[in-house]
Amino acid sequence: MEDLGEIHQLIVPLFGHEMTFNLEPIIMTWIVIIILLIFGLLASRHKNIVPGPVQVIGELFINQFYDLSEDALDKDLGRKYAPLITALFMFLLFANWIGMLPHMHEPTKDLNTPLSLGIMGFVIAHYTGIREKGFKEYTKSYFEPIFFMMPLNLIGELAKVVSISFRLFGNIMGGSIIILVVSYLTLSLVLPPFLITFFVIFIGAIQAFVFTMLTLVYIAVQVN
Amino acid sequence: MAIEGTHLVQAAAFLGAGLSMGLGAIGPGVGEGLVGSKACEAIGKNPGEAGLLTRTMLVGQAVSESTGIYALVIALLLLFVV
Numbered sequence: 001m002e003d004l005g006e007i008h009q010l011i012v013p014l015f016g017h018e019m020t021f022n023l024e025p026i027i028m029t030w031i032v033i034i035i036l037l038i039f040g041l042l043a044s045r046h047k048n049i050v051p052g053p054v055q056v057i058g059e060l061f062i063n064q065f066y067d068l069s070e071d072a073l074d075k076d077l078g079r080k081y082a083p084l085i086t087a088l089f090m091f092l093l094f095a096n097w098i099g100m101l102p103h104m105h106e107p108t109k110d111l112n113t114p115l116s117l118g119i120m121g122f123v124i125a126h127y128t129g130i131r132e133k134g135f136k137e138y139t140k141s142y143f144e145p146i147f148f149m150m151p152l153n154l155i156g157e158l159a160k161v162v163s164i165s166f167r168l169f170g171n172i173m174g175g176s177i178i179i180l181v182v183s184y185l186t187l188s189l190v191l192p193p194f195l196i197t198f199f200v201i202f203i204g205a206i207q208a209f210v211f212t213m214l215t216l217v218y219i220a221v222q223v224n
Numbered sequence: 225m226a227i228e229g230t231h232l233v234q235a236a237a238f239l240g241a242g243l244s245m246g247l248g249a250i251g252p253g254v255g256e257g258l259v260g261s262k263a264c265e266a267i268g269k270n271p272g273e274a275g276l277l278t279r280t281m282l283v284g285q286a287v288s289e290s291t292g293i294y295a296l297v298i299a300l301l302l303l304f305v306v
Contacts (some may be wrong), residue, residue, distance in 0.1 A: 166297060167290045169297075171289075173300070174296050175297075206282055209282070209283075210282070210286040
């Protein structure tokens with residue numbers, strides 16, 4: 001209960017400035033990346049017409065998200081962006097589910113991870129918008145209904161990043177705090193497994209899916 | 225024990241956190257309920273599209289939940305930072 005608001009930080013002095021590293025999210029992100037690499041290796045090593053159990057799970061992810069992104073974007077662009085969408089979903093899913101294991105913390109519990117992923121989606125969406133429509137059309141879309149709506153459109157675009165990243169962060173952080181408080185009250189015996197089933201597995205999967213879908217929708221809004 | 229200014233500030237922060245969470249949870253509750261009821265009606269009319277409707281419903285609920293999440297973030301800031 002005492003370590004509720006505590007963050008392990010590594011502060012490195014660098015030419016009179018200070019660089020701050022949050023150690024826990026970095027280590028947990030690397031663990032998630034290693035798990036994903038092992039999963040990818042297992043899924044693609046013995047490729048066969050009759051798939052093995054890991055290959056089935058991999059094909060499930062690939063099929064679902066290729067279909068989703070081909071629905072949202074058109075056929076060519078969808079096939080181009082589907083690997084990004086699939087990778088984003090799988091990273092977020094494993095990052096949210098790693099909190100099931102004892103002594104593991106979700107990297108999405110730190111605001112830096114969702115915010116950087118949100119900014120990544122923002123940059124990709126606007127880059128795609130400029131490349132597909134051309135710079136003139138892209139700039140014109142800010143002055144859409146009438147001329148002086150430009151500040152509102154600009155703030156709306158920036159608010160998308162804040163809303164998408166704070167949604168993921170708040171859900172995961174709130175769930176883990178609820179689990180911590182209830183485990184403290186009930187001595188970690190009865191209720192926490194059910195709470196983990198709901199808050200970590202269900203909410204984690206939903207939020208990973210929502211983050212991915214919203215990134216896809218932002219790209220689709222910029223293209224059309 | 226004398227009550228000092230910092231105690232008052234902390235008490236106000238705790239009260240504010242409770243009020244923020246309680247008032248901020250009203251809107252998402254109503255919104256998610258509306259989304260769920262409409263999705264139930266739509267599935268009742270068109271059971272073949274249940275998968276698509278459920279997916280759309282979950283995304284809509286998660287979006288309408290975000291104001292509640294902002295209230296939660298504000299409450300956490302008031303509890304741990306102030």
